[in-house]
Amino acid sequence: MKHFLYLAIAGAGIFTSCGNGNDTKANASTNDDVILHAWSWSFDTIAANMKDIAEAGYAYVQTSPANTCYVGENGGLALFSQPGDSVSGKWYYYYQPTDWKIGNYLLGDRNQFKTMMDSANKYNVKVIVDVLPNHTAIDHTAVLPDLDAAVGGHDKLYHANGFTPITDYNDRYQCTTGEMGGLPDVNTENPDFQHYYMTYVNDLLGLGVKGFRYDTAKHIGLPSDPLDSLAARNNFWDVATGREEVKGLKLSVPADSLFIYGEVLQDKNVKETEYAEYMDLTASAYGHALRTVLEKADFNADSLLNWHHPVDGNHLVTWVESHDTYANAHESAGLTDEQIRMGWVFLTSRQNGTPLFFSRPAGSTRENYWGNNRVGARGNDEFKHPEVVAVNKFRRAMTGKPETIATTDNGAVIAVSRGNAGVAIINLTLNEQNINGLATTLPDGDYVDAVYGNSFKINDGKLSGQLKPLTSYLLYR
Numbered sequence: 001m002k003h004f005l006y007l008a009i010a011g012a013g014i015f016t017s018c019g020n021g022n023d024t025k026a027n028a029s030t031n032d033d034v035i036l037h038a039w040s041w042s043f044d045t046i047a048a049n050m051k052d053i054a055e056a057g058y059a060y061v062q063t064s065p066a067n068t069c070y071v072g073e074n075g076g077l078a079l080f081s082q083p084g085d086s087v088s089g090k091w092y093y094y095y096q097p098t099d100w101k102i103g104n105y106l107l108g109d110r111n112q113f114k115t116m117m118d119s120a121n122k123y124n125v126k127v128i129v130d131v132l133p134n135h136t137a138i139d140h141t142a143v144l145p146d147l148d149a150a151v152g153g154h155d156k157l158y159h160a161n162g163f164t165p166i167t168d169y170n171d172r173y174q175c176t177t178g179e180m181g182g183l184p185d186v187n188t189e190n191p192d193f194q195h196y197y198m199t200y201v202n203d204l205l206g207l208g209v210k211g212f213r214y215d216t217a218k219h220i221g222l223p224s225d226p227l228d229s230l231a232a233r234n235n236f237w238d239v240a241t242g243r244e245e246v247k248g249l250k251l252s253v254p255a256d257s258l259f260i261y262g263e264v265l266q267d268k269n270v271k272e273t274e275y276a277e278y279m280d281l282t283a284s285a286y287g288h289a290l291r292t293v294l295e296k297a298d299f300n301a302d303s304l305l306n307w308h309h310p311v312d313g314n315h316l317v318t319w320v321e322s323h324d325t326y327a328n329a330h331e332s333a334g335l336t337d338e339q340i341r342m343g344w345v346f347l348t349s350r351q352n353g354t355p356l357f358f359s360r361p362a363g364s365t366r367e368n369y370w371g372n373n374r375v376g377a378r379g380n381d382e383f384k385h386p387e388v389v390a391v392n393k394f395r396r397a398m399t400g401k402p403e404t405i406a407t408t409d410n411g412a413v414i415a416v417s418r419g420n421a422g423v424a425i426i427n428l429t430l431n432e433q434n435i436n437g438l439a440t441t442l443p444d445g446d447y448v449d450a451v452y453g454n455s456f457k458i459n460d461g462k463l464s465g466q467l468k469p470l471t472s473y474l475l476y477r
Contacts, residue, residue, distance in 0.1 A: 028402040033059035042376035043108035047119040054123035057392030062128040068099035070137035096137035100200035126210035135183035176221035189231035217262030299411035313352030338470040345472040349424035351403035427467040449473040
């Protein structure tokens with residue numbers, strides 16, 4: 001017997017049913033866009049590759065932080081240097097702000113950013129910028145004079161608790177006011193800081209930016225969170241999303257015209273539903289479950305039929321891996337490019353979630369995670385692999401079509417059907433798989449895969465065909 005799981009989104013409910021192949025929900029709610037995370041690509045590199053990004057089917061490209069940042073290791077441009085390397089540097093220095101103005105030594109200056117935006121406009125790709133108002137550089141003495149002056153002096157830049165290391169990330173006072181990983185915590189409730197930060201945001205918007213990823217979002221307090229002694233009220237998110245003005249300044253475009261999401265990594269005592277009132281959120285627990293399935297090459301190794309999140313899939317950013325799971329603890333870096341690709345096809349063929357494709361470094365291997373080891377360079381070619389491009393376009397073609405997920409008994413093969421219009425077929429294993437009787441909602445008939453031209457047959461709602469190892473296929477009605 002094959003597993004046949006019909007997923008209907010109704011609030012947070014997930015229901016199983018046999019399905020009959022009829023497209024009974026032609027106008028189902030779906031998320032159709034995909035994001036390329038051009039991790040550590042310079043503004044010039046993104047601009048030079050914008051045509052490829054557009055042709056690969058990405059609606060958005062996400063940049064690394066564009067703000068002025070700490071200049072580490074004499075300005076070296078290595079992604080991650082080791083002692084004795086000929087080129088020094090670390091990728092994460094752009095996560096250590098010294099000012100909130102456009103441009104840094106790692107990715108490019110304001111003019112280069114503007115050139116990138118002109119290229120995005122030419123190819124109809126929307127740009128998301130990674131922003132991080134939560135903290136400054138570890139070396140807080142490197143903060144530039146303009147920032148100190150704007151917020152009323154250096155001591156007004158930080159929370160009263162801002163230099164106290166967090167020891168319990170589930171304590172909301174510590175989490176939202178304390179020093180994280182040596183990064184001193186900014187007083188995001190200071191109206192002078194809010195005004196200065198929103199000036200930066202509006203400058204980005206004025207150049208055509210269409211969205212933001214809020215780094216360490218769960219470390220910025222919500223209205224219900226405890227107050228730092230230097231804060232009158234926790235209103236940063238109301239200001240950042242345009243619900244409130246600050247000192248006569250407001251978000252320059254309506255928030256609902258932008259794609260805004262927050263890095264709210266899941267843990268105990270994280271207020272996901274309250275954060276979701278302001279923005280979409282990252283589905284970090286779902287990414288972990290998906291990687292478990294890929295590592296075990298078995299769909300049944302973890303539950304992928306719910307989002308592992310209290311917020312519905314319409315408001316989640318999904319990924320197989322993120323830059324943190326790849327570059328920090330290397331949690332996902334051991335997965336092969338082929339495994340990542342199978343996970344991407346699964347995520348992207350689904351009805352909901354907004355998938356984000358993390359661009360691994362060029363030349364990277366499972367033994368050498370840093371590859372060519374240069375900030376600014378383009379990542380490897382996986383972002384435009386034929387299977388990746390095909391499923392990006394499949395997702396757009398399946399707009400409004402409800403999903404049905406089926407798998408073989410051994411969990412080796414997954415089929416994601418979208419109404420009666422198309423199906424994605426994924427072999428998770430290192431072995432060829434002959435399928436005979438995998439359920440689908442597509443009409444009976446002979447089909448040719450859109451990627452490789454392989455033949456498949458559907459008879460009485462059952463799919464048959466041969467799948468190569470770690471390969472995906474897309475069939476259209």
